Amino acid sequence: MTQETYQARVPIFPRSVKGRFRFLKYAILFLAYGIYFSLPWIPWERSNAPDQIVLFDLVGRHFYIFDLVVYAQDIFWLAGFLVVGALLLFFVTGIAGRVFCGYFCFQTLWTDVFMWIERQVQGERNARIRLAEAPLSPAKAFKFLLTHLLWLCVALATGLTFTLYWGYAPDIVHQLITGTAPFPAYATTLFLTLTTYVMAGLAREQVCTYMCPYARFQGVMFDSDTLVVAYDDKRGEQECGRCKPARGLKDRDERHRKGYGDCIDCGYCVQVCPMGIDIRNGLQYQCTSCALCVDACDTIMDSINYPRGLIRYSSENALSGKPTRIFKLKNIGYGFATVLTIALLVWSITTRSLVEMAVRQIRQPISVTLADGREQNRYEIKINNKTSETVHYRFGLQGLDGAELALDGSTKLEIAPESSVQFVTLVRLSPRDVRESRSRFQFVLQPISEAVAEPESWDAVFYVPANRLTPIQ
Amino acid sequence: MSKEAPKQAVQTTGHAWDGDLQEFNNPLPRWWLWGFYATVVFALVYWLLFPAWPVGKTYTKGILNEITYTDAKGQEISTHWNTRSLLAKEMQESRAQQQQYVAQLQDAGYREIRADQKKNEFAYSMAKVLFADNCAACHQGGGAGVIGHYPNLADDAWLWGGTYGQIETTIREGHMGFMPAFEDGLTEQELDDVALYVLAKSGEKVAGEQMQRGAEIFNGETGGCHYCHTKEANGMTSMGSANLTDHIWTIADVPGKSDLASKKDAVKQVIRNGVSRKMPAWKDRLSDIEIRMLTFYVHQLGGGK
Numbered sequence: 126m127t128q129e130t131y132q133a134r135v136p137i138f139p140r141s142v143k144g145r146f147r148f149l150k151y152a153i154l155f156l157a158y159g160i161y162f163s164l165p166w167i168p169w170e171r172s173n174a175p176d177q178i179v180l181f182d183l184v185g186r187h188f189y190i191f192d193l194v195v196y197a198q199d200i201f202w203l204a205g206f207l208v209v210g211a212l213l214l215f216f217v218t219g220i221a222g223r224v225f226c227g228y229f230c231f232q233t234l235w236t237d238v239f240m241w242i243e244r245q246v247q248g249e250r251n252a253r254i255r256l257a258e259a260p261l262s263p264a265k266a267f268k269f270l271l272t273h274l275l276w277l278c279v280a281l282a283t284g285l286t287f288t289l290y291w292g293y294a295p296d297i298v299h300q301l302i303t304g305t306a307p308f309p310a311y312a313t314t315l316f317l318t319l320t321t322y323v324m325a326g327l328a329r330e331q332v333c334t335y336m337c338p339y340a341r342f343q344g345v346m347f348d349s350d351t352l353v354v355a356y357d358d359k360r361g362e363q364e365c366g367r368c369k370p371a372r373g374l375k376d377r378d379e380r381h382r383k384g385y386g387d388c389i390d391c392g393y394c395v396q397v398c399p400m401g402i403d404i405r406n407g408l409q410y411q412c413t414s415c416a417l418c419v420d421a422c423d424t425i426m427d428s429i430n431y432p433r434g435l436i437r438y439s440s441e442n443a444l445s446g447k448p449t450r451i452f453k454l455k456n457i458g459y460g461f462a463t464v465l466t467i468a469l470l471v472w473s474i475t476t477r478s479l480v481e482m483a484v485r486q487i488r489q490p491i492s493v494t495l496a497d498g499r500e501q502n503r504y505e506i507k508i509n510n511k512t513s514e515t516v517h518y519r520f521g522l523q524g525l526d527g528a529e530l531a532l533d534g535s536t537k538l539e540i541a542p543e544s545s546v547q548f549v550t551l552v553r554l555s556p557r558d559v560r561e562s563r564s565r566f567q568f569v570l571q572p573i574s575e576a577v578a579e580p581e582s583w584d585a586v587f588y589v590p591a592n593r594l595t596p597i598q
Numbered sequence: 599m600s601k602e603a604p605k606q607a608v609q610t611t612g613h614a615w616d617g618d619l620q621e622f623n624n625p626l627p628r629w630w631l632w633g634f635y636a637t638v639v640f641a642l643v644y645w646l647l648f649p650a651w652p653v654g655k656t657y658t659k660g661i662l663n664e665i666t667y668t669d670a671k672g673q674e675i676s677t678h679w680n681t682r683s684l685l686a687k688e689m690q691e692s693r694a695q696q697q698q699y700v701a702q703l704q705d706a707g708y709r710e711i712r713a714d715q716k717k718n719e720f721a722y723s724m725a726k727v728l729f730a731d732n733c734a735a736c737h738q739g740g741g742a743g744v745i746g747h748y749p750n751l752a753d754d755a756w757l758w759g760g761t762y763g764q765i766e767t768t769i770r771e772g773h774m775g776f777m778p779a780f781e782d783g784l785t786e787q788e789l790d791d792v793a794l795y796v797l798a799k800s801g802e803k804v805a806g807e808q809m810q811r812g813a814e815i816f817n818g819e820t821g822g823c824h825y826c827h828t829k830e831a832n833g834m835t836s837m838g839s840a841n842l843t844d845h846i847w848t849i850a851d852v853p854g855k856s857d858l859a860s861k862k863d864a865v866k867q868v869i870r871n872g873v874s875r876k877m878p879a880w881k882d883r884l885s886d887i888e889i890r891m892l893t894f895y896v897h898q899l900g901g902g903k
Contacts, residue, residue, distance in 0.1 A: 592854075
């Protein structure tokens with residue numbers, strides 16, 4: 126059989142279904158949308174930034190997340206957060222399969238919303254198939270245009286909301302409408318509107334099967350004990366396979382006597398599948414574990430008084446009658462790594478210092494001899510005030526007896542909220558006061574204000590060339 | 599339901615060799631194809647709008663892409679888009695941006711800059727670059743200098759004075775550092791004596807007899823050293839003569855020698871050959887504000903006066 130080099134998308138018309146998992150998925154959808162769309166509008170009192178609960182201020186290089194202010198130098202937390210996310214994903218996937226894909230992935234969530242809109246405008250599966258095959262008419266054109274228009278509205282709301290996180294939301298909306306917003310605001314909104322429209326409206330399951338890297342490599346986390354949405358082949362097929370409930374095959378015992386399985390081949394599980402696959406063919410890489418086929422099958426089983434669970438969450442081992450092992454090295458390892466990285470991240474965030482000093486010794490020249498015979502070292506100091514109040518410090522040094530601190534200014538420092546000061550300081554010391562070339566000492570910040578109570582110190586090294594040291598007698 | 603069926607089947611191109619060797623065909627999705635066509639269209643539009651193809655000794659310049667900037671000579675230049683002009687334009691823009699900070703420093707006095715944290719930081723970072731571009735070739739990065747050639751600017755001794763005004767004059771006008779050679783004027787013995795006297799002045803232990811002879815040469819007419827270096831050997835900033843009583847050596851590498859004999863030789867060498875150093879005047883090469891920022895920077899290198 127020959128085929129073209131390129132393949133058009135085969136349209137899928139999923140049928141709606143009610144059930145436990147559908148309810149759970151809607152609940153998660155409402156929660157996720159509630160958080161995503163409302164966060165930029167929740168006020169949060171701040172002394173020197175807009176009162177917005179989550180604000181990513183790229184220009185000012187400050188990320189505000191509730192009471193946490195993330196500075197540019199703390200950006201490794203983002204790496205930590207991503208590592209936690211990845212490990213959590215591995216851990217969950219190892220035990221329960223593609224939970225993220227089926228319930229939480231924004232591709233799944235947005236596609237769900239787009240399909241809901243589609244159904245409200247164009248009707249249920251059969252109506253949509255008929256409409257797609259019907260010749261172009263004003264009614265068809267209207268329904269299609271309305272669908273796409275509503276999709277674009279949701280897409281625009283999505284793109285706009287994303288943009289609002291990067292500035293003060295009311296200002297950005299006002300600027301966008303009056304045409305005074307910065308170019309990136311328009312570009313971001315437009316780009317995300319288009320990608321949302323294309324991914325959730327047009328490409329849909331192709332995103333999961335062709336684009337998503339996770340969908341392709343998640344298989345390596347799977348094993349025979351992983352929970353998957355599975356069709357109970359033994360129960361459904363028996364010896365003679367599935368068959369429609371024809372005369373003489375309606376009663377369950379009757380079917381079993383004749384060797385037929387519990388699957389009545391109604392096809393509901395196939396019709397509801399957003400990926401367009403038949404779960405009865407076994408585990409397939411397209412399956413996102415959305416569990417809608419479970420709901421579909423349960424509905425049918427209930428209606429003909431068969432026990433539920435012909436399609437259910439199960440593992441390969443459970444299906445073949447073997448025990449499912451959750452506590453194994455792989456899962457424990459993923460779990461341990463997840464807990465460890467979360468602990469490290471939380472530790473790093475909770476123990477963050479509200480004032481930071483960077484000491485950089487100027488190494489060219491590293492040391493000079495002064496007229497009176499003392500040695501002089503220079504240090505570039507940068508002090509960062511991470512609090513949202515003005516702080517006052519006295520700058521000094523300790524641990525270097527006989528040393529003199531010379532500053533091109535006052536040792537009293539006043540640092541504005543969320544900003545830093547930078548200056549050069551000189552340290553002078555007689556070579557007679559030290560025994561070694563390298564002497565460790567500390568620069569100290571003694572707080573004068575109330576905001577920070579503890580004095581902070583940072584290590585530094587004073588260098589004296591070996592030939593300037595007093596020879597040991 | 600059968601709609602989905604072809605998707606699942608294994609596709610081949612229909613070719614078969616050796617009976618069973620078949621060529622699989624896994625078709626790309628249609629959207630991918632359109633994505634590929636879009637890149638082709640992008641390339642065509644790009645060729646039209648930007649410099650793209652070589653044609654003989656020239657090249658296609660592109661249309662609707664004029665770029666205008668003001669070059670270093672203040673001449674306005676309009677040309678087709680190219681990265682070199684883009685750089686010039688962006689540099690012009692950033693110079694304009696920098697100007698608002700420079701303007702604040704224009705009329706500010708040195709003490710004012712020193713006292714104001716923000717002005718201080720800007721002056722320091724601006725002058726650091728200027729110093730690296732203009733001064734570090736001789737005085738080295740950070741003003742470390744080279745013994746025997748270029749003075750160390752990071753210590754607290756100033757040959758020509760270390761106040762803001764004196765430093766500014768030095769940069770603006772330049773200096774000639776000169777000491778005559780005593781090769782013919784002094785004998786070998788006299789050179790030895792006066793070298794030891796100079797070493798003794800900065801704390802070396804020297805026998806009294808030689809000190810005495812050296813002092814006579816230094817302060818008398820034989821050497822006449824005191825005319826420039828003063829009788830106390832403190833030097834004079836008005837003529838750039840070095841202070842010989844401190845621990846700083848800018849010409850003779852005394853700190854690099856371990857015993858008195860080789861220290862004496864180093865000093866003797868300088869007296870015998872004299873010194874002739876020149877720092878060029880910068881008033882015609884650097885702008886007023888640049889000279890002032892450099893003054894500020896050099897002043898704080900060694901702690902200033």
